[in-house]
Amino acid sequence: MQSLCGRISNYFVTSSARRIADRRLLAGRSCSTSACVPEIAGYEGVADHGGLHGFSVAQTERFWGAVARSRLSWNSPFHTVHDCDLSQGKIRWFLGGKLNVSVNCLDRHACAFPNRVALIWERDEPGSEVKVTYRQLLELTCRLGNLFRRHGVKKGDCVTLYMPTCPLAVASMLACARIGAAHNVVFAGFSAEALADRIRDAQSSMVITVNQGVRGGKVAELKKTVDVAVQSCPSVKQVFVALRTENPVGMTSRDALLEEELQKEDVVCEPAAMDSEDVLFLLYTSGSTGKPKGLVHTQAGYLLYALLTHKYVFNYHDGDVFGCVADIGWITGHTYTVYGPLANGGTTVLFESTPVYPDPGRYWEMVQRLKINQFYGAPTAIRLLLKYGDQWVQKYDRSSLKILGSVGEPINTEAWEWYHRVVGGGRCSVVDTWWQTETGGICIAPRPSDPDAVIVPGMAMRPFFGIKPVLMDKEGAVLSTNDTSGALCIAQPWPGMARTIHNDHQRFTETYCQPYRGYFFTGDGAYRCKEGYYQIIGRLDDVINVSGHRIGTAELEDVVNRCRWVAESAVIGYTHDIKGQGVYAFVVLKKEVDVQEADLVQHLKDMVSKSIAKYACPDFIQFVPRLPKTRSGKIMRRVLRKVVEHDVDGLGDLSTLEDPATVQEVIQGHHHLFSKTHQQ
Numbered sequence: 001m002q003s004l005c006g007r008i009s010n011y012f013v014t015s016s017a018r019r020i021a022d023r024r025l026l027a028g029r030s031c032s033t034s035a036c037v038p039e040i041a042g043y044e045g046v047a048d049h050g051g052l053h054g055f056s057v058a059q060t061e062r063f064w065g066a067v068a069r070s071r072l073s074w075n076s077p078f079h080t081v082h083d084c085d086l087s088q089g090k091i092r093w094f095l096g097g098k099l100n101v102s103v104n105c106l107d108r109h110a111c112a113f114p115n116r117v118a119l120i121w122e123r124d125e126p127g128s129e130v131k132v133t134y135r136q137l138l139e140l141t142c143r144l145g146n147l148f149r150r151h152g153v154k155k156g157d158c159v160t161l162y163m164p165t166c167p168l169a170v171a172s173m174l175a176c177a178r179i180g181a182a183h184n185v186v187f188a189g190f191s192a193e194a195l196a197d198r199i200r201d202a203q204s205s206m207v208i209t210v211n212q213g214v215r216g217g218k219v220a221e222l223k224k225t226v227d228v229a230v231q232s233c234p235s236v237k238q239v240f241v242a243l244r245t246e247n248p249v250g251m252t253s254r255d256a257l258l259e260e261e262l263q264k265e266d267v268v269c270e271p272a273a274m275d276s277e278d279v280l281f282l283l284y285t286s287g288s289t290g291k292p293k294g295l296v297h298t299q300a301g302y303l304l305y306a307l308l309t310h311k312y313v314f315n316y317h318d319g320d321v322f323g324c325v326a327d328i329g330w331i332t333g334h335t336y337t338v339y340g341p342l343a344n345g346g347t348t349v350l351f352e353s354t355p356v357y358p359d360p361g362r363y364w365e366m367v368q369r370l371k372i373n374q375f376y377g378a379p380t381a382i383r384l385l386l387k388y389g390d391q392w393v394q395k396y397d398r399s400s401l402k403i404l405g406s407v408g409e410p411i412n413t414e415a416w417e418w419y420h421r422v423v424g425g426g427r428c429s430v431v432d433t434w435w436q437t438e439t440g441g442i443c444i445a446p447r448p449s450d451p452d453a454v455i456v457p458g459m460a461m462r463p464f465f466g467i468k469p470v471l472m473d474k475e476g477a478v479l480s481t482n483d484t485s486g487a488l489c490i491a492q493p494w495p496g497m498a499r500t501i502h503n504d505h506q507r508f509t510e511t512y513c514q515p516y517r518g519y520f521f522t523g524d525g526a527y528r529c530k531e532g533y534y535q536i537i538g539r540l541d542d543v544i545n546v547s548g549h550r551i552g553t554a555e556l557e558d559v560v561n562r563c564r565w566v567a568e569s570a571v572i573g574y575t576h577d578i579k580g581q582g583v584y585a586f587v588v589l590k591k592e593v594d595v596q597e598a599d600l601v602q603h604l605k606d607m608v609s610k611s612i613a614k615y616a617c618p619d620f621i622q623f624v625p626r627l628p629k630t631r632s633g634k635i636m637r638r639v640l641r642k643v644v645e646h647d648v649d650g651l652g653d654l655s656t657l658e659d660p661a662t663v664q665e666v667i668q669g670h671h672h673l674f675s676k677t678h679q680q
């Protein structure tokens with residue numbers, strides 16, 4: 001068997017806030033005024049960034065209509081910019097328009113500059129990067145599109161990808177877009193069970209995977225995981241397997257080798273003309289209740305928003321090398337590794353490795369070698385690297401860097417300062433970008449803004465064009481003053497937002513549109529400082545953010561409660577030095593338990609790994625005789641959180657507790673667990 005690193009790579013090469021609020025920091029050169037959005041130049045009142053943002057929210061149709069017409073290539077023009085009613089969860093953009101996303105990401109650039117590098121695949125093995133030009137990526141995408149079509153994938157079908165970040169994964173996403181199928185990328189760290197849930201919900205007939213993944217020098221058995229998953233997925237008729245390693249893999253009659261099949265296909269593939277509102281992809285993410293939800297993004301609005309935010313938040317220019325290190329299994333990988341950069345004709349890095357492999361200098365050695373201009377990563381990695389010391393950064397030349405981005409969770413001031421001072425040498429703007437799987441792209445970030453405007457450490461700060469954030473109080477009234485906190489909502493629709501939850505529009509409207517009728521509810525709390533800038537405080541619901549990855553406490557409790565020895569459980573997030581949040585589980589056991597406590601802890605962790613993913617495993621499992629509950633039987637999570645945060649003075653009003661003694665039991669058990677952990 002020949003591997004993806006062998007023949008296909010040859011094929012690639014040959015054939016085709018509050019805090020420090022008034023501190024001024026070096027801004028970097030950021031494009032800011034109306035001149036940077038020439039479509040809008042000349043409109044009344046649009047003289048500076050503030051005017052441009054004001055115009056974009058006040059004159060939504062003119063703003064989005066103008067940029068959509070000029071930035072995207074259309075088969076047929078749209079007749080209506082938008083038709084939305086947030087209170088009903090009705091969101092439609094660019095009606096009547098037809099286009100193809102892969103044409104926008106590939107053909108138009110392959111035509112203008114075929115030999116420009118589209119992808120730099122930074123493989124796990126340092127120094128072995130593979131470059132793919134626009135022409136090559138277009139050809140690979142076309143071959144894949146033809147292959148999918150030949151195997152019966154039609155417009156409206158959904159293909160599941162369970163792959164590491166690599167050119168074949170990107171080309172598979174674009175091939176789906178080319179033939180009008182939706183893609184459903186499942187993060188390759190998810191377990192067979194989690195993968196099966198997502199395949200079944202999406203009703204995919206085809207799965208694309210690799211024989212083995214390689215990450216941080218370790219091999220992951222992706223094909224074997226797919227084998228287990230598809231046993232409970234009768235919809236799957238075909239599995240294509242690319243070869244990432246030289247190791248043989250068991251194949252069944254349902255499987256075929258991707259690289260071998262691709263050689264049979266033509267390099268031209270007719271793109272489907274898609275309606276603006278046809279589905280582009282599903283991406284599953286955790287909510288506060290129930291099973292993960294398949295958020296649906298559609299064609300034109302998502303692509304335009306990805307393109308525009310990528311261009312302006314990162315001040316991306318032709319010739320820049322954009323390095324977003326997120327995995328393609330998450331929304332950041334979709335929007336800022338794939339769609340945003342490619343729609344802009346950019347060069348984007350596909351990072352397959354980890355920040356500490358083979359050593360903690362990996363990111364910065366890569367920045368030096370690939371001459372990365374914009375680096376986009378997660379606070380959890382920054383916090384981890386900071387602990388290894390400055391020498392791992394300073395060893396390497398980072399003079400190519402212009403902008404440093406942060407995403408996925410709040411970035412604490414220490415990490416922000418280190419990112420700015422050490423990584424960026426004090427020269428680069430640090431942009432803390434707030435957004436979600438649901439929002440499709442960045443909604444709040446320090447840039448774009450006037451080049452000399454302040455950036456406050458640890459604050460996302462300013463709404464992007466078309467975004468009108470509002471804060472709500474507990475009664476659902478809009479908070480209009482500054483220096484205030486509330487539930488973060490967005491007051492009007494924007495093109496990049498998710499349209500629905502696959503097969504469950506009611507859940508979509510209930511989750512996002514009804515809590516504050518007529519507004520999009522983000523699930524986050526935020527603070528608006530005196531100057532009017534936003535700082536994200538964190539989730540208001542029962543969603544934990546572990547290393548920037550969302551996981552619902554209800555999902556975890558479902559798994560833990562499945563254990564035959566468990567009577568009930570309560571899972572909460574607690575502050576973790578590196579991961580941002582860690583998982584802490586309180587577990588009530590049934591009467592007869594015939595296993596050792598340590599074995600039970602391991603068993604429960606294994607259950608979570610097997611049902612969801614390793615990253616979701618609890619760091620702590622505390623067995624308690626009962627949980628603190630209200631008289632109506634509701635678990636008082638607030639109390640559990642305070643105990644775990646060692647803030648027993650802040651327990652607050654306990655008058656609704658059914659039995660106050662439960663609190664003492666939990667506190668004692670927590671101390672016991674902690675002293676045991678520290679002794680080990």
Ligand code: PRX
Pocket residue numbers: 285331332406407408409410411432433434435436437438460522523524536537538539545548549550
């Ligand atoms: O709580 C917010 C947090 O991550 C959540 C969205 O997670 P997900 O859909 O997985 O997308 C992550 C990548 C966009 C948000 O509801 N979050 C994201 N960015 C930030 C953040 N919290 C604070 N600051 C941020 N910059």
